[in-house]
Amino acid sequence: MGVGGLLLLPLLLIIALMATTELGEMLIQGGLDLRLKHVFFGVVLVHLLTFIPPLMDAFSSAGYPEDCPIGRVGWIAVGSVLAMCWLFFVEMKHFKTPGSAIQRLANGMLVVGYTGTAMGFLTVLRTLQIGDDGFESAWGMCAILSVVVITKCGDSGAYFTGKSIGKHKMSPILSPKKTVEGALGAFVCGTAAAMAFGQWLVPSILSLVPEGGASGELAGGPVWAWAIYGLVITAAGMVGDLAESLVKRDSQVKDSSTWVPGLGGVLDIMDSITFSLVPAYLFWISTWLTGS
Structure with missing residues (x-):
C-alpha cells in the first residue's frame, strides 16, 4: 500500500x-x-x-x-x-x-x-491486496470506493423515487418517510451504479497504477457479478440505514449530531456504508469482482 x-x-x-x-x-x-x-x-x-x-x-x-x-x-x-x-x-x-x-x-x-x-x-x-498482477494495492481503492458509490447512489435513488412516486410505507413507525417504491428505486440505482463502476471506473483506477499490466488487461469481473454485488450492497445499506433509525428513534433524536450541516452527523453519513463493509469484503475476497 x-x-x-x-x-x-x-x-x-x-x-x-x-x-x-x-x-x-x-x-x-x-x-x-x-x-x-x-x-x-x-x-x-x-x-x-x-x-x-x-x-x-x-x-x-x-x-x-x-x-x-x-x-x-x-x-x-x-x-x-x-x-x-x-x-x-x-x-x-x-x-x-x-x-x-x-x-x-x-x-x-x-x-x-x-x-x-x-x-x-x-x-x-x-x-485489501488481491493477486500478484501489479494491481494488488489498487484493488483496495476500488473496493472501498465501490461501497461508497453504490450505497450513496442507492440512497439517492431511494430518496428521489420515494419523493416522486412513493405511496406504500416500508416501515411506518421506525422510518415513516421510507417507502417500498423508494426501496425499489434504491435497488435499481445501486445495481446500475455497481455495473457502471465495474465496467468503467475499475479499469480507470487500475490504469493509474504504473507497475500494473497493459491497458488491454485492465478489466474487472463479469457484469453479472457486479449486478449481484450491487443488489447485496444496496440491501445491506438499507438495513444499515434502518438500524441507525432504530437507535435514533429509541433515543428520541432526529440526527446523530450537527457536525455535518444539512446532513446530520457522521453516523447519518456512514450508516449505510458501515453495514455494507462485511458483505463487500466477502465479495472482494471471492475474486468474482476482479476476474482473477
Missing part, C-alpha cells in the same frame, strides 16, 4: 471516533448508561490492531507474513475481544452495587461492535 493509503488510516480512525461520540451520546440521551471514555479506548484498540498488517507492509521489508495464524482480518476479532475484556475489567474495578454493570457492558459493546468491529472493515477494504 502506498503513502496515500497510509494517510487514510488516521482519517478512518477520526471517523470512527466521531461516530463513537455520536452513538455514545445518543445512548446516554436515551437514558442508557455506559462509560464512554473506556469505550473510546476499546474502539481505538480495535482500529490500531487492524492497522498492523498495512503498517508492516509499508515499513517492514518482509511485509506482513501471509502465514500468520491471525491473518489480516483477524486483528479485528482480536481487538474486539480485548476491548470486551477491557470493559469487563473496568466494571469489575468499579463494581459496588448490583443492577447496572451488565447494562453498561452491553451498551459499551454495542458501540465497540458498531464503530470498532464493523467500521474496522474500512481499513480492511482499503488495504
Whole structure:
C-alpha cells in the first residue's frame, strides 16, 4: 500500500471516533448508561490492531507474513475481544452495587461492535491486496470506493423515487418517510451504479497504477457479478440505514449530531456504508469482482 493509503488510516480512525461520540451520546440521551471514555479506548484498540498488517507492509521489508495464524482480518476479532475484556475489567474495578454493570457492558459493546468491529472493515477494504498482477494495492481503492458509490447512489435513488412516486410505507413507525417504491428505486440505482463502476471506473483506477499490466488487461469481473454485488450492497445499506433509525428513534433524536450541516452527523453519513463493509469484503475476497 502506498503513502496515500497510509494517510487514510488516521482519517478512518477520526471517523470512527466521531461516530463513537455520536452513538455514545445518543445512548446516554436515551437514558442508557455506559462509560464512554473506556469505550473510546476499546474502539481505538480495535482500529490500531487492524492497522498492523498495512503498517508492516509499508515499513517492514518482509511485509506482513501471509502465514500468520491471525491473518489480516483477524486483528479485528482480536481487538474486539480485548476491548470486551477491557470493559469487563473496568466494571469489575468499579463494581459496588448490583443492577447496572451488565447494562453498561452491553451498551459499551454495542458501540465497540458498531464503530470498532464493523467500521474496522474500512481499513480492511482499503488495504485489501488481491493477486500478484501489479494491481494488488489498487484493488483496495476500488473496493472501498465501490461501497461508497453504490450505497450513496442507492440512497439517492431511494430518496428521489420515494419523493416522486412513493405511496406504500416500508416501515411506518421506525422510518415513516421510507417507502417500498423508494426501496425499489434504491435497488435499481445501486445495481446500475455497481455495473457502471465495474465496467468503467475499475479499469480507470487500475490504469493509474504504473507497475500494473497493459491497458488491454485492465478489466474487472463479469457484469453479472457486479449486478449481484450491487443488489447485496444496496440491501445491506438499507438495513444499515434502518438500524441507525432504530437507535435514533429509541433515543428520541432526529440526527446523530450537527457536525455535518444539512446532513446530520457522521453516523447519518456512514450508516449505510458501515453495514455494507462485511458483505463487500466477502465479495472482494471471492475474486468474482476482479476476474482473477
